[in-house]
Amino acid sequence: MPTVSMTVNGQPAAGEVEGRTLLVEFLREHLGLTGTHVGCDTSQCGACVVHVDGKSVKSCTLLAVQAVGTEVTTIEGLATNGTLHPVQAAFKEHHGLQCGFCTPGMVMSAVDLLSQNASPSEPEIREWLEGNICRCTGYHNIVKAIDAAAQAMKG
Amino acid sequence: MPDSGTNTGIGASVRRKEDFRFLTGKGKYTDDLNRPGQAHAYFLLSPHARAKINGIDTNAAKQAPGVVDVFTAADLAADGVSGPICGWVVTQKNGEPHKSPAVSALASDRVNYVGEQVAIVVAETLAQAKDAAELIEVNYQPQPALIKMKDALANGAAQLHDDVPGNLCFDWEIGDKAATDAAFKKAHHVTKIDIHNNRLIPNAIEPRAAIGDYDSGMDMMTLYTTSQNPHVARLVLAAFMGLGPENKLRVVAPDVGGGFGSKIYVYRDEIVTLWAAKKLGRPVKWTAERSASFLTDAHGRDHDTHAELAVDKDGTFLGLRVSTLANVGAHNQIFSTATPSYLYGCLLAGQYRTPAVYGEVKTVFTNTAPVDAYRGAGRPEATFVVERLVEKTAKEMGIDRAELRRRNFIPPDQFPYQSPCLVQYDSGDFPHLLDRAMEVIDYAGFSARKQASAERGKLRGIGLSCWIEACGLAPSAVVGFLGGGVGQWESANIKFNPTGSVTLYTGSHSHGQGHETVFAQIISEHLGVPVESVEVVHGDTAVVPFGMGTYGSRSGPVGGGAVYKAAQKIVEKGRKIAAHLLEASVEDIEYAGGTYSVAGTDRTKTMAEIAFAAYVPHNYPLDVLEPGLDETAFFDPMNFTFPSGAYFAEVEVDPDTGVVTVLDMVGIDDVGTVMNPMIVAGQLHGGFAQGIGQALYEQCVYDENGQLLTGSLMDYCMPRADHFPSFRTEETNQPCPHNPLGVKGCGEAGAIGSPVAMLNAVIDAIGVNIDMPATPEKVWRALQSQAQAAE
Numbered sequence: 001m002p003t004v005s006m007t008v009n010g011q012p013a014a015g016e017v018e019g020r021t022l023l024v025e026f027l028r029e030h031l032g033l034t035g036t037h038v039g040c041d042t043s044q045c046g047a048c049v050v051h052v053d054g055k056s057v058k059s060c061t062l063l064a065v066q067a068v069g070t071e072v073t074t075i076e077g078l079a080t081n082g083t084l085h086p087v088q089a090a091f092k093e094h095h096g097l098q099c100g101f102c103t104p105g106m107v108m109s110a111v112d113l114l115s116q117n118a119s120p121s122e123p124e125i126r127e128w129l130e131g132n133i134c135r136c137t138g139y140h141n142i143v144k145a146i147d148a149a150a151q152a153m154k155g
Numbered sequence: 156m157p158d159s160g161t162n163t164g165i166g167a168s169v170r171r172k173e174d175f176r177f178l179t180g181k182g183k184y185t186d187d188l189n190r191p192g193q194a195h196a197y198f199l200l201s202p203h204a205r206a207k208i209n210g211i212d213t214n215a216a217k218q219a220p221g222v223v224d225v226f227t228a229a230d231l232a233a234d235g236v237s238g239p240i241c242g243w244v245v246t247q248k249n250g251e252p253h254k255s256p257a258v259s260a261l262a263s264d265r266v267n268y269v270g271e272q273v274a275i276v277v278a279e280t281l282a283q284a285k286d287a288a289e290l291i292e293v294n295y296q297p298q299p300a301l302i303k304m305k306d307a308l309a310n311g312a313a314q315l316h317d318d319v320p321g322n323l324c325f326d327w328e329i330g331d332k333a334a335t336d337a338a339f340k341k342a343h344h345v346t347k348i349d350i351h352n353n354r355l356i357p358n359a360i361e362p363r364a365a366i367g368d369y370d371s372g373m374d375m376m377t378l379y380t381t382s383q384n385p386h387v388a389r390l391v392l393a394a395f396m397g398l399g400p401e402n403k404l405r406v407v408a409p410d411v412g413g414g415f416g417s418k419i420y421v422y423r424d425e426i427v428t429l430w431a432a433k434k435l436g437r438p439v440k441w442t443a444e445r446s447a448s449f450l451t452d453a454h455g456r457d458h459d460t461h462a463e464l465a466v467d468k469d470g471t472f473l474g475l476r477v478s479t480l481a482n483v484g485a486h487n488q489i490f491s492t493a494t495p496s497y498l499y500g501c502l503l504a505g506q507y508r509t510p511a512v513y514g515e516v517k518t519v520f521t522n523t524a525p526v527d528a529y530r531g532a533g534r535p536e537a538t539f540v541v542e543r544l545v546e547k548t549a550k551e552m553g554i555d556r557a558e559l560r561r562r563n564f565i566p567p568d569q570f571p572y573q574s575p576c577l578v579q580y581d582s583g584d585f586p587h588l589l590d591r592a593m594e595v596i597d598y599a600g601f602s603a604r605k606q607a608s609a610e611r612g613k614l615r616g617i618g619l620s621c622w623i624e625a626c627g628l629a630p631s632a633v634v635g636f637l638g639g640g641v642g643q644w645e646s647a648n649i650k651f652n653p654t655g656s657v658t659l660y661t662g663s664h665s666h667g668q669g670h671e672t673v674f675a676q677i678i679s680e681h682l683g684v685p686v687e688s689v690e691v692v693h694g695d696t697a698v699v700p701f702g703m704g705t706y707g708s709r710s711g712p713v714g715g716g717a718v719y720k721a722a723q724k725i726v727e728k729g730r731k732i733a734a735h736l737l738e739a740s741v742e743d744i745e746y747a748g749g750t751y752s753v754a755g756t757d758r759t760k761t762m763a764e765i766a767f768a769a770y771v772p773h774n775y776p777l778d779v780l781e782p783g784l785d786e787t788a789f790f791d792p793m794n795f796t797f798p799s800g801a802y803f804a805e806v807e808v809d810p811d812t813g814v815v816t817v818l819d820m821v822g823i824d825d826v827g828t829v830m831n832p833m834i835v836a837g838q839l840h841g842g843f844a845q846g847i848g849q850a851l852y853e854q855c856v857y858d859e860n861g862q863l864l865t866g867s868l869m870d871y872c873m874p875r876a877d878h879f880p881s882f883r884t885e886e887t888n889q890p891c892p893h894n895p896l897g898v899k900g901c902g903e904a905g906a907i908g909s910p911v912a913m914l915n916a917v918i919d920a921i922g923v924n925i926d927m928p929a930t931p932e933k934v935w936r937a938l939q940s941q942a943q944a945a946e
């Protein structure tokens with residue numbers, strides 16, 4: 001079995017995996033980082049989005065062996081010392097989550113959007129979220145939260 | 156968004172207590188849990204929609220690497236374990252109960268839908284279990300499948316179940332046939348529709364999952380599962396499936412990632428996973444893959460309806476006649492008989508004074524996945540029939556859609572209003588809802604907007620729905636009278652801790668609705684404790700003594716009512732303690748906002764002081780009062796609640812592509828008392844998205860052989876963020892008279908009123924009747940055939 005090693009949330013992480021092990025399985029099952037969720041088996045839902053070398057990636061679509069040597073950030077690594085990232089804080093303030101299952105992927109995806117585009121318009125936010133499905137919120141408050149986070153981060 | 160400020164009581168938009176854990180990845184959903192020594196389960200699913208099973212050979216699979224064991228129906232039957240049950244006996248026209256075929260825990264001698272669970276493989280790893288499942292040899296003898304309801308009902312059709320002649324689950328009626336026939340005889344005009352309510356797949360984003368665990372020392376089984384109602388699951392597993400008794404079974408529903416009805420039921424995979432854990436003496440974990448969710452989660456809707464509305468020359472409704480075929484899929488489940496009967500037929504009068512209504516429903520078994528309650532359950536279907544019919548009548552009579560509705564509304568001074576469809580509406584102000592909706596959408600300005608769209612080559616349409624629903628299930632006596640199998644109360648236990656904080660145990664399960672915040676607000680309002688000092692505990696039968704769970708928008712009215720009642724008991728016990736401490740008579744003690752005082756004096760005791768005295772009873776009336784401050788209440792209201800609303804949708808259609816763009820969605824709702832405006836709006840937004848999803852995007856399709864063609868998120872169109880504009884919602888407040896909080900419930904409203912408003916808008920834009928979902932292809936074809944007909 002191949003051994004993989006990478007940096008996850010700033011810490012070195014390594015483990016023996018099967019060749020077919022997905023990055024999300026490595027994160028959830030080997031590292032116990034269960035904040036990253038699995039909502040589908042066709043790379044559609046986006047519940048599994050993490051950052052690999054700073055870019056949002058569906059971790060169900062990458063083999064663990066493909067992430068060797070990368071810097072991975074999961075939802076667990078976003079807040080610093082218990083202080084929510086502005087995107088997390090805005091989701092709370094604007095009720096951008098209900099059941100919370102899509103939330104880690106939504107938040108990680110939104111953070112990447114704002115790193116690429118500090119002032120996205122509403123249509124740009126909606127279009128960016130095309131790869132993240134939420135069944136609870138109707139997206140209304142997610143869009144509002146991301147817009148508010150953009151304002152706050154420019155602040 | 157209203158500021159919550161420092162107020163944490165009822166009516167404040169308190170930010171959610173549960174959010175921190177979800178936002179930081181610390182939520183604990185079933186698949187996030189692991190038990191020491193657990194094995195992994197994988198289910199072999201039927202590839203055939205209808206087949207005899209002549210034999211199953213599991214030998215090769217049992218020998219495969221890592222396999223712990225493989226079980227089939229015979230193993231479960233040997234232990235007396237059976238499959239899903241129906242929770243509601245519907246009495247048919249002929250007085251007989253509906254037909255409910257017995258369901259085994261795994262498919263035994265036949266399969267009746269693609270995805271039916273045939274065998275469970277338990278192995279050391281999930282990958283090993285999946286690999287081994289491929290080695291199971293099932294000797295299937297495929298038979299022609301019955302997918303369409305008409306085919307299943309046809310004379311001489313094959314029978315899916317030996318004990319269900321003609322594949323008819325029930326033939327049921329509601330209302331007064333003779334009076335309705337008489338009304339039609341007097342009609343000036345009769346509007347007729349034939350409509351299909353499209354079949355949907357719930358798709359909560361968290362797939363279903365279960366972990367079975369067995370403690371042989373205690374002889375105690377535990378099921379961790381994705382359930383909306385763990386106590387009901389325990390009752391059903393113990394009482395009907397042979398996995399009891401209740402005192403030896405614990406069901407835990409930890410964080411649950413959305414339900415929408417699909418997690419009410421006790422499914423085969425949960426039954427078998429739990430049983431396997433006991434059989435093997437080690438924990439067994441199973442999580443559905445999304446493709447399995449598509450096949451095995453209960454689907455929703457799927458009605459074919461013919462309906463007619465009789466009106467006089469002024470457009471006054473005289474009578475309504477409805478005839479519906481409803482698909483129940485391969486076998487019954489908990490609410491699969493209640494949903495297309497009482498939850499549907501009781502709402503056929505809508506918001507109108509129509510004096511005579513007659514509805515009949517036939518439910519049909521087919522070789523498709525079971526169909527059961529999905530957000531709204533029966534009420535979106537009823538609203539769809541009524542509001543399509545009313546909209547079409549307005550068009551045919553040349554009366555404005557809003558005006559026609561207004562002429563027929565039940566006037567606000569007529570409540571309580573006895574509907575011709577069994578139920579008594581509690582309160583409402585329908586003209587006010589409509590007036591406000593017309594203002595917000597700028598109804599008067601629509602023709603100018605339509606003109607502007609036309610100048611850009613686009614077809615603009617507006618659609619309205621004025622809807623009412625019955626929810627807040629309760630009341631037990633009525634539900635029992637109509638055939639429901641369980642009680643419909645809810646319970647709450649408020650425990651004051653000695654230092655003044657509170658732990659609330661509720662039987663209402665939260666899977667997105669925000670109970671941990673809203674129930675804390677009720678406590679804050681009535682016991683004067685800030686929400687930060689209230690812990691809301693739910694979802695574990697070992698911790699919460701009783702509960703009936705979350706469905707039918709019942710948590711606010713019924714669960715919240717129980718919290719209120721328990722709080723009142725706390726207040727009354729506290730009054731006695733305060734009287735003792737303040738050396739006054741109980742009658743002289745006044746209570747407000749967490750403080751007791753002696754009338755006319757400045758002598759007071761806070762609730763925190765009372766709690767301390769109750770647990771450190773050094774100065775306490777022990778001769779007449781027990782120590783402790785811990786009260787339980789059950790609440791079982793006297794009627795359902797009746798939320799209502801007026802919704803407008805506005806769309807633009809591109810005639811070249813058939814693409815429908817949603818421009819506006821306005822909902823004015825009467826959901827009774829609004830406990831947390833932020834959360835109520837969120838519930839409505841989610842309902843809108845599901846409703847618009849049904850109207851424009853979502854459609855479950857089986858081919859003629861019963862293969863699910865829409866079996867993944869690539870084939871089944873789930874609404875995305877860029878399908879919608881921002882929504883506009885407002886609430887009016889007509890308190891419900893049947894629960895102490897005045898709450899009507901808001902969980903289903905958005906999904907009930909929006910599909911038909913949206914379809915009405917599309918039809919208004921294109922001028923052709925089409926069915927949901929109004930996909931670009933369907934819209935484009937409708938426009939083409941209209942153009943051809945005009946040539």
Ligand code: FES
Pocket residue numbers: 037038039040041042043044045046047048049058059060061
């Ligand atoms: S789990 Fe659905 S996209 Fe990765």
Ligand code: FES
Pocket residue numbers: 096097098099100101102103133134135136137360412413667
């Ligand atoms: S909050 Fe439940 S799926 Fe998005």
